[in-house]
Amino acid sequence: MGLYVLKRVGALAPLLVVISFLTFILNGLSPMDPAEVVLHAQGVPSITEELIAATRAELGMDRPLLARYWDWLLASIQLDFGDSYITGKPVWSLLGPALMNTLKLTIVSSLFIIALSIVLGVLCALREGRWLDLSVRGVSFLLTSMPAYWLAALMVWYFAVKLDLLPTSGMDSANSYVLPVAVIVIGYAGIYFRVVRSSMLSNLNEDYVLYGRACGIPERRLTMHVLRNSLQVAVSVFGLAIPIILGSTVVVENIFAWPGLGTLTVTSILGRDFPIIQAYVLVLAVAFVLFNTGSDVLNAAMNPRLRKEL
Amino acid sequence: MSLLEVEHLRIWDGGSGAVLVPDSSFRLSQGECLAIVGESGSGKSLTCKALMRLNRPGIRQTGRVALNGVDLTGLSDKEMRPYRGKRMCMIMQNGMRAFDPSRPVGAYLLEALSLHGDWSPSEMVAGLSAAMMSVGLSDPSAVMKRYPHELSGGMLQRTMIALAIVLEPDVIIADEPTTALDAVTQYEVVEQFVALRGRIGSAIVFVSHDLGVVRRIADEVLVMKDGVIVEQGGTDAIFGGASHPYTRYLVSSKEALRSRYLQLMGGTRIAEG
Amino acid sequence: MKLLKRLLKDKLAAASLAVVAATLLIGLFAPLFAPHPPNEANMELRFAGASWSYWLGNDHLGRCILSRLIYGIRPSVLWVLAALGAAACFGAALGFVAGYFRGRIDAILMRVCDVMLSFPGYVMTLAIVGMLGAGLANILLAFVVMKWAWFARVIRTAVMQYADADYVKFAKVLGMGHFGIMRRHIAPAALSEIAVIASSAFGSMILQISGLSFLGLGIEAPHAEWGMMMNEARSVMFTRPELMLAPGLAIIAVVSAVNFLSDALQKALDPKLAVSGKRTSVFAGGMMRGLRKKEAA
Numbered sequence: 001m002g003l004y005v006l007k008r009v010g011a012l013a014p015l016l017v018v019i020s021f022l023t024f025i026l027n028g029l030s031p032m033d034p035a036e037v038v039l040h041a042q043g044v045p046s047i048t049e050e051l052i053a054a055t056r057a058e059l060g061m062d063r064p065l066l067a068r069y070w071d072w073l074l075a076s077i078q079l080d081f082g083d084s085y086i087t088g089k090p091v092w093s094l095l096g097p098a099l100m101n102t103l104k105l106t107i108v109s110s111l112f113i114i115a116l117s118i119v120l121g122v123l124c125a126l127r128e129g130r131w132l133d134l135s136v137r138g139v140s141f142l143l144t145s146m147p148a149y150w151l152a153a154l155m156v157w158y159f160a161v162k163l164d165l166l167p168t169s170g171m172d173s174a175n176s177y178v179l180p181v182a183v184i185v186i187g188y189a190g191i192y193f194r195v196v197r198s199s200m201l202s203n204l205n206e207d208y209v210l211y212g213r214a215c216g217i218p219e220r221r222l223t224m225h226v227l228r229n230s231l232q233v234a235v236s237v238f239g240l241a242i243p244i245i246l247g248s249t250v251v252v253e254n255i256f257a258w259p260g261l262g263t264l265t266v267t268s269i270l271g272r273d274f275p276i277i278q279a280y281v282l283v284l285a286v287a288f289v290l291f292n293t294g295s296d297v298l299n300a301a302m303n304p305r306l307r308k309e310l
Numbered sequence: 311m312s313l314l315e316v317e318h319l320r321i322w323d324g325g326s327g328a329v330l331v332p333d334s335s336f337r338l339s340q341g342e343c344l345a346i347v348g349e350s351g352s353g354k355s356l357t358c359k360a361l362m363r364l365n366r367p368g369i370r371q372t373g374r375v376a377l378n379g380v381d382l383t384g385l386s387d388k389e390m391r392p393y394r395g396k397r398m399c400m401i402m403q404n405g406m407r408a409f410d411p412s413r414p415v416g417a418y419l420l421e422a423l424s425l426h427g428d429w430s431p432s433e434m435v436a437g438l439s440a441a442m443m444s445v446g447l448s449d450p451s452a453v454m455k456r457y458p459h460e461l462s463g464g465m466l467q468r469t470m471i472a473l474a475i476v477l478e479p480d481v482i483i484a485d486e487p488t489t490a491l492d493a494v495t496q497y498e499v500v501e502q503f504v505a506l507r508g509r510i511g512s513a514i515v516f517v518s519h520d521l522g523v524v525r526r527i528a529d530e531v532l533v534m535k536d537g538v539i540v541e542q543g544g545t546d547a548i549f550g551g552a553s554h555p556y557t558r559y560l561v562s563s564k565e566a567l568r569s570r571y572l573q574l575m576g577g578t579r580i581a582e583g
Numbered sequence: 584m585k586l587l588k589r590l591l592k593d594k595l596a597a598a599s600l601a602v603v604a605a606t607l608l609i610g611l612f613a614p615l616f617a618p619h620p621p622n623e624a625n626m627e628l629r630f631a632g633a634s635w636s637y638w639l640g641n642d643h644l645g646r647c648i649l650s651r652l653i654y655g656i657r658p659s660v661l662w663v664l665a666a667l668g669a670a671a672c673f674g675a676a677l678g679f680v681a682g683y684f685r686g687r688i689d690a691i692l693m694r695v696c697d698v699m700l701s702f703p704g705y706v707m708t709l710a711i712v713g714m715l716g717a718g719l720a721n722i723l724l725a726f727v728v729m730k731w732a733w734f735a736r737v738i739r740t741a742v743m744q745y746a747d748a749d750y751v752k753f754a755k756v757l758g759m760g761h762f763g764i765m766r767r768h769i770a771p772a773a774l775s776e777i778a779v780i781a782s783s784a785f786g787s788m789i790l791q792i793s794g795l796s797f798l799g800l801g802i803e804a805p806h807a808e809w810g811m812m813m814n815e816a817r818s819v820m821f822t823r824p825e826l827m828l829a830p831g832l833a834i835i836a837v838v839s840a841v842n843f844l845s846d847a848l849q850k851a852l853d854p855k856l857a858v859s860g861k862r863t864s865v866f867a868g869g870m871m872r873g874l875r876k877k878e879a880a
Contacts, residue, residue: 153827210364251798
């Protein structure tokens with residue numbers, strides 16, 4: 001087990017280097033010269049060649065690529081992502097709080113998603129083909145075909161405007177969580193519930209369940225064994241779900257004016273504030289990779305078969 | 311009175327309505343070994359599972375299955391539970407898949423045993439160890455600590471037999487217990503079954519499509535084709551002079567294979583397996 | 584053809600196919616179907632309800648909602664399909680090369696795939712749109728960049744399986760060229776894999792592109808696009824929520840038809856999935872898809 005963890009963590013390092021390098025050169029993709037963007041953003045009236053050259057030097061753009069990457073990497077590790085082109089504030093002072101807000105939303109949503117999909121997945125698997133199973137699957141199928149912002153708009157209109165029960169936007173009280181969390185949960189629970197259900201079903205059809213039943217083991221205990229085996233698959237899927245949800249709160253945050261990463265990123269994209277976009281991409285890509293490894297390790301800890309193979 | 315009586319067993323798929331086994335009747339006496347032979351898909355496995363009411367919910371059955379005169383088909387699930395394991399014991403085809411993959415084999419065996427008797431943990435371990443030794447598992451405590459994937463199919467097959475020995479059921483139902491094994495292990499497991507009969511006096515329902523194995527172990531043979539019992543009789547009668555063409559076909563193809571084999575071996579008599 | 588027949592036996596799948604095909608045709612020949620020019624503003628008809636000449640009413644500039652919906656098919660569905668096709672061709676070509684020639688090319692390509700797949704899709708799209716600027720073309724580009732690795736991965740595996748098949752070996756012995764073998768023997772076999780991944784990605788891509796347009800990162804203002812239409816409706820969401828309905832329902836209809844079709848396609852291609860024989864297993868296909876994706880990752 002220790003060896004496995006070591007191996008996985010060892011494999012992380014090169015992947016992180018490649019990802020960070022890609023994120024770094026992402027900046028070069030832009031058709032606009034960052035120096036120009038900065039000058040525009042600062043409202044400089046007449047942009048001359050010399051001014052651009054001077055700004056480029058100021059931004060350190062005239063140095064070799066690898067040297068710049070190295071400096072950028074060192075700075076990034078210390079959470080120094082440079083200054084926003086638009087406001088001039090350090091990127092982390094904007095990104096940090098936004099990340100925290102998005103994390104809060106993500107964690108609350110993920111907990112609900114995990115709980116809901118396990119409960120529904122298990123119930124539907126145990127009643128395969130009956131009305132509960134059919135209706136839950138039908139509804140979840142419809143909900144996953146629904147655009148999140150559309151659902152969000154409908155819910156805002158109904159619960160916040162028509163019934164005036166909940167706040168339409170912002171992040172002021174616990175009530176503010178209800179609608180955004182509901183939209184995220186509805187969008188994702190349908191997907192993950194199916195993972196739990198199918199994993200349960202394939203386990204229920206395994207010979208060991210038949211043998212257990214043939215040995216007179218009560219159904220309830222068999223169900224617990226099946227659940228344990230099914231959740232092994234689900235754990236790795238859930239582990240990956242968290243960064244996916246983290247990355248896809250963009251739309252929901254935008255609708256509910258949640259002061260999180262998504263809102264910040266969309267504003268930054270529209271304002272061409274590259275350092276923030278770059279930092280956002282880096283933070284999420286790293287989170288994705290870390291969660292991926294974490295869930296693999298957790299899975300190996302739960303599953304003796306995997307542990308042996310690796 | 312027979313130990314196990316099956317009358318007008320009918321099995322069908324509740325979803326599509328397709329009849330899988332139209333009407334089967336047979337009986338099994340104390341200590342007897344009944345082999346059910348036939349090609350795959352002939353309803354052997356369904357019949358076996360129907361005896362213990364283990365077919366999946368979509369598969370429906372009617373008819374009488376009586377053990378010592380008690381009709382099992384009328385029992386509730388709760389009343390059925392003591393029959394499963396204690397009175398009727400199943401040995402699965404694929405040992406590798408018959409045990410919960412995320413628990414050590416021993417934990418599983420002890421759970422099953424604890425449901426069927428008032429044994430203390432140490433008594434259960436002692437009983438299991440003795441049974442495992444007797445089926446050729448020389449280091450029981452090591453086997454019990456292992457996870458299923460760390461053991462071979464043959465070892466797991468013997469483990470199931472060992473559990474049956476401890477439980478001393480009236481009937482053992484073995485569903486193709488040798489199919490997933492290599493030839494050598496197959497031979498050893500069959501020998502364990504032969505020894506098992508002598509040891510605990512259980513009746514055995516032995517499902518197989520391997521006529522060589524059947525000839526070695528069975529008293530009575532029941533031949534199934536497309537869900538129908540086409541022939542039924544003593545082993546010698548079936549192998550000697552079957553009346554139904556299908557049985558003759560099964561036996562002759564087996565014989566043809568063997569004589570071809572003998573011919574290749576230069577006519578040397580090989581011990582029958 | 585056999586596949587199509589099997590697909591059409593499933594009534595739900597046939598209906599889904601009809602919806603998707605009709606959507607594509609209407610979008611392709613939008614000028615024939617749309618009763619009015621999509622950008623023709625008519626301030627007298629602002630927020631007008633349904634009428635005989637404007638079946639779905641008019642929006643905040645008095646434009647015909649039905650016409651905008653019809654023209655919206657082009658960016659919302661047709662262009663997504665084009666991007667998907669480009670990604671599939673690109674990924675399939677690289678996957679073929681990797682799986683067929685193996686060795687170093689394979690190793691390098693698969694490393695690249697690993698890195699591509701380790702970026703979460705949504706973040707990648709935002710990154711590319713962020714760097715290149717908002718706009719439909721950039722989103723489509725992001726889709727291609729993001730999705731090709733999926734195709735490459737799966738096609739490579741398929742090719743490796745088939746390349747070992749006897750008939751391919753036999754063709755090699757006969758002296759058939761690399762290209763001939765790929766075209767004649769491997770491509771038809773791998774095509775079903777491509778269809779399954781492509782159809783399952785299609786629905787989520789339609790949702791994504793309209794989402795980005797809704798955020799204002801997609802198509803520019805006067806053009807009709809379903810997400811854009813909802814973005815415009817959003818400003819009057821509290822007074823006239825009905826404006827959100829038409830584009831939203833259009834998206835739901837198309838996406839669920841695509842998803843149904845994808846599941847049915849998978850079932851038709853892989854009869855093992857249909858063993859349970861229950862009509863409800865259409866839903867079950869989705870999770871197989873999820874797991875398959877998981878495996879590919």
